[in-house]
Amino acid sequence: MALSTKSLPVIVIAGRPNVGKSTLFNRLAGRRYAIVNDQPGVTRDRKSVDIELRYRNVTLVDTAGWEEDDPQTVFGRMRQSSESAVASADVVIFCVDARSGINPVDEHFAQWLRKQGKHIILAVNKAEGNAGNIAALEMYSFGLGEPYPVSAEHGNGIGDLIEAVLDCLPNEEENDEFEDFENENVDRPLKLAIVGRPNAGKSTLVNQLLGEQRVITGPEAGLTRDSISVFLRDEEGEVELVDTAGLRRKARIDETLEKMSVSASLEALKMAEVVVLVIDAELGVHEQDLQIARLIEREGRCCVLALNKWDILEDREAVRQAIKDRIEISLTQMNGIAVVSFSALTGRGIHKLLPAVRRAYAIWNKRVPTGALNRWFEEAITRHSPPMVEGRRLKIRYITQIKARPPTFVLFGTRTSKIPMDYQRYLVNGLRATFDMPGTPIRLQFRDSK
Numbered sequence: 001m002a003l004s005t006k007s008l009p010v011i012v013i014a015g016r017p018n019v020g021k022s023t024l025f026n027r028l029a030g031r032r033y034a035i036v037n038d039q040p041g042v043t044r045d046r047k048s049v050d051i052e053l054r055y056r057n058v059t060l061v062d063t064a065g066w067e068e069d070d071p072q073t074v075f076g077r078m079r080q081s082s083e084s085a086v087a088s089a090d091v092v093i094f095c096v097d098a099r100s101g102i103n104p105v106d107e108h109f110a111q112w113l114r115k116q117g118k119h120i121i122l123a124v125n126k127a128e129g130n131a132g133n134i135a136a137l138e139m140y141s142f143g144l145g146e147p148y149p150v151s152a153e154h155g156n157g158i159g160d161l162i163e164a165v166l167d168c169l170p171n172e173e174e175n176d177e178f179e180d181f182e183n184e185n186v187d188r189p190l191k192l193a194i195v196g197r198p199n200a201g202k203s204t205l206v207n208q209l210l211g212e213q214r215v216i217t218g219p220e221a222g223l224t225r226d227s228i229s230v231f232l233r234d235e236e237g238e239v240e241l242v243d244t245a246g247l248r249r250k251a252r253i254d255e256t257l258e259k260m261s262v263s264a265s266l267e268a269l270k271m272a273e274v275v276v277l278v279i280d281a282e283l284g285v286h287e288q289d290l291q292i293a294r295l296i297e298r299e300g301r302c303c304v305l306a307l308n309k310w311d312i313l314e315d316r317e318a319v320r321q322a323i324k325d326r327i328e329i330s331l332t333q334m335n336g337i338a339v340v341s342f343s344a345l346t347g348r349g350i351h352k353l354l355p356a357v358r359r360a361y362a363i364w365n366k367r368v369p370t371g372a373l374n375r376w377f378e379e380a381i382t383r384h385s386p387p388m389v390e391g392r393r394l395k396i397r398y399i400t401q402i403k404a405r406p407p408t409f410v411l412f413g414t415r416t417s418k419i420p421m422d423y424q425r426y427l428v429n430g431l432r433a434t435f436d437m438p439g440t441p442i443r444l445q446f447r448d449s450k
């Protein structure tokens, strides 16, 4: 999913030159993105970047790009340079300078801004130290509500400012049920699919989990296309087993049976967050198992590997290792995948499954703190810099996590489309190891920042 395909809420930073808009922009974007100038006379382009602000994807716009030449014309220019940006804004951060106090240009601009019918958050910048708070109080006189004292340079007050900005944003679009889930409905049951080849023991597993024969009773295979869910509960809450109807879909002849196990799995896993891939441990890993595992990865779901029929195995450790190796070698994205072994028939070992599912789910939902991510990134590209391609070194400047489920990172740089797969793998492996994200797909996206 490209960032730009969705129209994100727009946050515009406006204000006089030199109050610290670019510094604030950089602070919010998490890295030095705009160019900060000491002299107000240096022209800059208007900067716009899609960033993640507390798990919300937003477009941040800095309205720099004009020169403070003649004080008489400052307001006019300010308005001119901000007008179209403000028109597109969901929220305007009006930035003023605590050190210089209220300035007639600010007042004039505030008046104009109030008429634009936008949410306005008043950021009083350069407010580090006590003097800043006093200055902030004075700024109530703008009539723009509560002033937020911040120091863009040092980071003070930024959390409260972000909170205030996010409070003004419209609710997130409902079209992505997972993002929606993440932000609003934490109590919704975890959606779990149980997939695998025919006779791996899926139905037996579900029955064992439910403690009763609920799955195989019901309409005959093929009679219904409804996907039936059943619910389980553990100490941590509810788990919805999606598409248990899929478990009953049995084909008539062997050939289609195999094909069906893959396509039925695909249907089920699209509805799921976590997928348990059941493997008949006695038979080991088949091509279909790998095909299903690839689908799980492709769809960005997280996966737990369930080795069933443990009761009839002799050399258990060897089998476990062989199966895990086979999956990981075929699918590097499954590196570190959780493996649980049990007997669905006797129920032995089955208690390990849901905790493993919960753990995998937590990893899949992981948010890497921005500071730690940037530190890792600096180190990773220093240790092993992006390669030369066509005689020129590729540049990656900046990384940000735009979403979880699965963890997805955007890297900004130049000629990023040329970054070779092995370098991408290097980054993915580093992210996985450093931030403890085994077994979950990790996505990288690249964008050219200029």
Ligand code: GDP
Pocket: 015, 016, 017, 018, 019, 020, 021, 022, 023, 024, 035, 036, 037, 038, 040, 064, 125, 126, 127, 128, 150, 151, 152, 153, 154
């Ligand atoms: P803009 O022209 O409004 O975009 O402002 P800049 O971001 O270029 O910043 C103007 C000057 O103010 C630079 O010298 C910054 O280093 C400085 N500055 C920005 N934020 C702060 C802050 O929080 N405290 C202090 N003391 N200086 C700041």
Ligand code: GDP
Pocket: 196, 197, 198, 199, 200, 201, 202, 203, 204, 205, 247, 308, 309, 310, 311, 312, 342, 343, 344, 345, 346
């Ligand atoms: P499904 O097609 O994946 O739903 O598989 P079933 O649950 O219908 O199981 C297929 C066969 O494997 C049945 O005969 C089950 O009794 C048997 N089976 C399932 N789990 C186990 C197990 O843990 N141990 C043993 N020995 N047999 C099992």
